[in-house]
Amino acid sequence: MPQPCTICKHPRRAAIEAAYAASVKGATGGGAKGVAATFGVERRAIKRHAAHQAGKTPASPAPATSTPIPEAPAPSWAEIARGGLLAFIPALSPEFAPPVHLAAWCALIERAARGEPVRALCDVPIRHYKSQTTMHGAVWALVVDPTLRILLMTHSLNKAQKMGRIMRGLARRCGVGPVYGSNRVDDWTNAAGGGIVCMSAAQSQLGADVHLVIFDDPLDELDAQSFNERSAADDAITHYTARCMRRGRPGGVLGVMSRWHPDDPIGRRLARRAVKWEHVHHPAVVEEPDGTLRAFAPEIWPLEEMLRTRAELAEQDPTERLWWAQYQGEPRDPSGALFSSTPQRYAALPVGAFRLVYGADLAWSKHRGSDNFALVAIKVYGAKAYVIDMRRTKLETPQIEAEIRTMQARHGPGPVFAYTSGPEVGIAKNLIGRGFRIVTARAKYNKLVRAEKTIRRHNDGDVLYPAAAPWLAGFFARAAVFRGEEDGDDDDIDALVAACDFGIGGGGAPRLVGSSYGGGSDVVGGMQDFR
Numbered sequence: 428m429p430q431p432c433t434i435c436k437h438p439r440r441a442a443i444e445a446a447y448a449a450s451v452k453g454a455t456g457g458g459a460k461g462v463a464a465t466f467g468v469e470r471r472a473i474k475r476h477a478a479h480q481a482g483k484t485p486a487s488p489a490p491a492t493s494t495p496i497p498e499a500p501a502p503s504w505a506e507i508a509r510g511g512l513l514a515f516i517p518a519l520s521p522e523f524a525p526p527v528h529l530a531a532w533c534a535l536i537e538r539a540a541r542g543e544p545v546r547a548l549c550d551v552p553i554r555h556y557k558s559q560t561t562m563h564g565a566v567w568a569l570v571v572d573p574t575l576r577i578l579l580m581t582h583s584l585n586k587a588q589k590m591g592r593i594m595r596g597l598a599r600r601c602g603v604g605p606v607y608g609s610n611r612v613d614d615w616t617n618a619a620g621g622g623i624v625c626m627s628a629a630q631s632q633l634g635a636d637v638h639l640v641i642f643d644d645p646l647d648e649l650d651a652q653s654f655n656e657r658s659a660a661d662d663a664i665t666h667y668t669a670r671c672m673r674r675g676r677p678g679g680v681l682g683v684m685s686r687w688h689p690d691d692p693i694g695r696r697l698a699r700r701a702v703k704w705e706h707v708h709h710p711a712v713v714e715e716p717d718g719t720l721r722a723f724a725p726e727i728w729p730l731e732e733m734l735r736t737r738a739e740l741a742e743q744d745p746t747e748r749l750w751w752a753q754y755q756g757e758p759r760d761p762s763g764a765l766f767s768s769t770p771q772r773y774a775a776l777p778v779g780a781f782r783l784v785y786g787a788d789l790a791w792s793k794h795r796g797s798d799n800f801a802l803v804a805i806k807v808y809g810a811k812a813y814v815i816d817m818r819r820t821k822l823e824t825p826q827i828e829a830e831i832r833t834m835q836a837r838h839g840p841g842p843v844f845a846y847t848s849g850p851e852v853g854i855a856k857n858l859i860g861r862g863f864r865i866v867t868a869r870a871k872y873n874k875l876v877r878a879e880k881t882i883r884r885h886n887d888g889d890v891l892y893p894a895a896a897p898w899l900a901g902f903f904a905r906a907a908v909f910r911g912e913e914d915g916d917d918d919d920i921d922a923l924v925a926a927c928d929f930g931i932g933g934g935g936a937p938r939l940v941g942s943s944y945g946g947g948s949d950v951v952g953g954m955q956d957f958r
Contacts, residue, residue, distance in 0.1 A: 431521065431522060432472070432475065432476050432479060433468065433469070433472045433476075433521050433522065434468065434472055434473060434475075434476035435476065435521075436517075436521035437466075437468065437521065438501050438502060438507065438518055439466060439501040441501075443462060443466050443468065443473065443476075444476075444480075447459060447462045447473055447477060459473045459474050459477075466600075467596075467599050467600030467601075468600070504519075504570050504601040504602055504603075505570060505571075507519075507570075508567055508570040508571050511533070511537065512533040512536060512537055512560075512563070512564055512567050513525045513526065513527065513530060513533055515563065515567045515570075516560065516563045516567075519563060519566070519597060519600060519601065520563065520597070523556070523559065523563075526556055526559075526560045528551075528555065528709075528723065528724035528726075528727065529549075529551070529555075529556070529557060529560050529707075531707045532547075532549045532551075532557065532560065532561075532683070532707045533560065533564065535547040535549075535681065535705060535707065536560075536561065536564035536567070536568070536681060537564075537567075538679070539568075539639055539678070539679025539680075539681055540564070540567065540568030540571055540572065540575065540639065540679070541571065541572075542673070542676070542678070542679075543679060544676065544677040544678060544679060545679040545680070545681065545705065546679075546680050546696075546702050546703070546704045546705065547679075547680075547681050547682070547704060547705040547706070547707070548681075548682045548683070548693050548696060548697070548704050548705070548706045548707070549561075549681075549682070549683040549684075549706075549707040549708075550683070550684060550685065550686050550693055550706075550707075550708055550756040551685075551707070551708070551709045551723065551756070552685070552709070552710070552711035552723060552728070552753065552754045552755075552756070553685045553753050553754065554727075554728065555723070555724055555727055555728070556727070557683050558590075558643055558644070558683065561641060561643055561681070561683050562590060562593055562594050562597070563597065565577050565579065565594055565623060565639075565641060566594055566597040566598050566601060566603070568639065569598060569601070569603040569617065569621050569622075569623075570601050570602075570603055572621065573603050573617055573618075573619035573620075573621045574619045574620050574621045575621045575638050575639060576620075576621055576622060576624070576635070576636040576637060576638045576639070577621075577622070577623045577624070577637075577638065577639045577640075577641065578623075578624045578625075578626070578632060578635065578637045578639070578640050578641070578667055578671075579591075579594075579623060579624070579625045579626070579641045579642075579643060580625075580626055580627070580628055580640070580641070580642040580643070580645055580663065580664065580667065581625070581626075581627060581628070581642070581643050581644055581645060582627060582628060582644050582645055582646055582647040582650065582660075583627050583647065584613075584626075584627045584630065586627070586644070587613055587625040587626050587627050587630075588612050588613050588625065590625055590643070591611075591612040591613040591614075591615075591623065591625035592612045594623055594625075595610075595612060595615055595623070598617070598623075603617050603619070603621070604617060605617060605622065606618050609622070612625075613625040613626065624637075628642075628645040628646070628659065628660040628663045628664070629659065629663075632667075635670075637667055637670050637671045637672070637678065638671065638672075638673040638678045639671065639678050639679050639680075639681070640664075640667050640668060640671045640678070640679070640680045640681070641680075641681045641682075641683070642664050642680075642681075642682045642683075642684070642692065643682075643683050643684065644683075644684045644685065645660045645663070645664065645682075645684065645692055646660050646684075646687060646688075646691060646692070648687055651687030651688045651691055652687070652688065654690070654912055654915055654916065657688065657690055657691060657692075657695075658916070660692060661692055661695055664680075664682070664692055668680045682696070682704075685752075685753045685756075686752050686753070686756050686757075686758045687752050687753070687758055688752070688758050688908070689758050689759070689904070689907050689908050690904075690905075690908040690916070691758065693706075694758070694904060694908075695904070697900075697904070698900050698901045698903075698904035698905070699901065700897055700898075700900065700901065708756055709723045709724075709756070710723060710754070710755040710756055710757070711723050711728070711733055711754035711755055712730065712733055712734070712737070712754075712755070720734075733754075736754075737750050737754070746759070764907055764908075765878075765882050765909055765910070765911075766882055766885050766886070766906040766907065766909060767885060767886045768903070768907060770885055770886075770888070770890065770891070770892055770903075771888035771889075771890070771891045771892070772891065772892055772893065772894050773813060773891045773892070773893060773894065774894050776806060776808075776813055776815070777808045777813075779808060780808075781806040781807055781808050781813075782806070782807040782841075782930060783804070783805075783806055783807075783838060783839050783840075783841040784804075784805050784806075784807060784841055784842065784844065784926050784929065784930030785802060785803065785804050785805075785831075785834070785835070785841050785842065785843040785844065785926060786802070786803045786805070786843070786844050786845065786922040786923055786924070786925035786926025786927070786929070786930070787800070787801065787802050787803075787831075787843050787844070787845040787922050787925065788800065788801040788845065788846075788918040788919070788921040788922045788925070789827070789845055789847060789851040789854040789855060789858075799819050799820060799821050799918040799919075800819070800820060800821065800827050800830065800918070801817070801818065801819040801918035801919040801921065801922040802817070802818045802819075802830055802831060802834055802843075802922060803816070803817050803818075803919060803922040803923045803925075803926050804816040804817070804834055804838050804841075804926075805923075805926045805927065805930055807930045807931055810889060810931060811889050811890070811891060811931075812884070812889065812890045812891070812926070812927050812930060812931055813891050814890065814891065814892050814893070814923065815838060815893070816834060816837070816838060816896075816898075817896075817898040817902060817919055817922075817923075818830055818834060818898070819898070819901070819918055819919045819922075827854070827858070828858065828861060828863070831843060831858070831863060840864075841864075842864045842865075842866050842929075843858075843863060843864060843865050843866070844866045844867070844868075844925045844926060844928070844929040844930070845865065845866075845867050845868075845922075845925050846867070846868055846869070846870040846877060846921065846924070846925055847867045847868070847869065847870060848869065848870040852867070855867050866929065868925075868928075868929075873911060874911050874915075874917070874921060874924075875910070875911020876911075877921075877924055877928070878909070878911060878920065878921075878924050880924075880927070880928065881920075881923060881924045881927045881928070884927060884931070885906075889931075890923075890927060898919075901919075902919055902920075905917055905919065905920060906920060
């Protein structure tokens with residue numbers, strides 16, 4: 428396919444042609460190289476355009492007029508930017524058409540650039556220009572407000588520098604590029620004080636002014652499979668989200684990526700409750716209600732080609748993990764889910780006798796990287812456990828006491844069961860000394876072995892969850908990726924396991940380390956019921 432001429436579609440084509448003609452005649456110096464530097468275009472593009480024009484049949488000379496018609500001034504980049512990001516992209520980069528398939532994402536970029544504290548995520552199939560659109564969006568934001576400080580985070584230093592180089596070049600063409608002395612590819616400032624900092628998720632830009640945060644593929648295909656790497660990227664995004672502030676108001680945070688894992692930065696943010704993230708999601712192939720298939724953006728990737736790609740991937744991996752993650756935006760863990768994604772739900776609790784039991788995972792510190800404290804309340808009717816409440820957070824021991832008292836004031840007194848090891852034994856003894864009814868068992872097996880009975884009960888419908896609760900989405904998201912890893916993000920699952928094992932039965936032989944609930948055999952029928 429012949430390469431399109433970028434000069435023919437350039438908004439300042441007439442001025443470029445005039446400048447080059449003057450340089451050829453010797454009226455100005457620098458030749459094509461000087462003209463290219465003046466207008467922010469490629470030298471080869473100017474020469475290719477000149478050769479193309481020279482090969483055309485000359486047009487008939489226009490009749491002479493007494494008064495020459497003045498050439499209309501080319502619109503400024505600020506004027507072009509006022510037409511919106513969709514129109515701005517082809518004006519700045521004529522090789523790209525307006526990304527109408529990403530119109531919703533462009534609208535979110537525009538809102539964030541204008542100072543709205545947007546929290547937005549975008550996952551669409553690979554090779555659909557989401558990164559190019561986002562990089563042009565960052566430059567568009569600087570044209571709209573040249574004082575804006577933008578931080579872009581990606582998965583590696585090499586990728587950060589590559590993206591920084593592209594955005595710096597685009598910004599130069601718009602007149603909002605770097606000034607002398609502040610011109611690194613990964614950190615530059617323009618004459619108005621705005622600019623772009625690019626970094627990997629493993630780097631630090633502590634102290635940098637941040638008005639708008641963009642994270643674009645913060646994990647590569649290898650790091651996405653590691654819980655620790657996912658958590659490190661998540662921590663970095665959270666840190667700079669907290670730093671994103673201008674004139675006392677929070678700035679926008681935009682995340683765009685092709686997904687690899689259910690527990691990636693998009694999956695974690697969709698599961699959180701404090702702030703609702705707007706989500707632009709488009710699978711590569713959509714099935715209509717009548718069963719027909721259509722491609723998300725057939726002008727970019729036709730349905731036939733998309734289906735051929737899927738068949739090719741399936742030959743190598745029949746589980747189609749790559750297809751579901753990178754193309755459909757519905758990542759599936761390679762080891763398969765242990766907890767069913769369709770658990771039994773209840774609209775109202777049964778009528779009749781029940782046992783109220785609490786399960787806990789006793790965290791020992793709120794420091795970064797440590798476990799969370801988790802507390803789960805269940806009501807046991809016969810052999811079925813109805814989960815009624817759940818709490819998960821990073822706390823020190825005094826706050827843990829307050830959380831237990833608060834939940835028990837809400838639902839009633841009951842024993843708190845926990846598997847303990849290491850520092851958690853000390854936490855349990857401290858709580859007992861403060862008057863709490865704590866029953867512990869030594870965590871002598873790994874957490875996957877301990878969770879097996881609860882997983883079976885969950886999947887068989889013997890553990891039921893309310894139809895609606897503010898903590899459900901986060902819990903189900905963590906249950907979907909639970910694999911029994913010792914460093915996993917699954918403290919509320921550990922608490923549920925303790926509650927079910929000792930509330931229904933099937934746990935180890937718990938050791939009473941404090942006064943029993945009600946005393947002696949009154950502890951839910953006696954301790955033998957929990958073995």
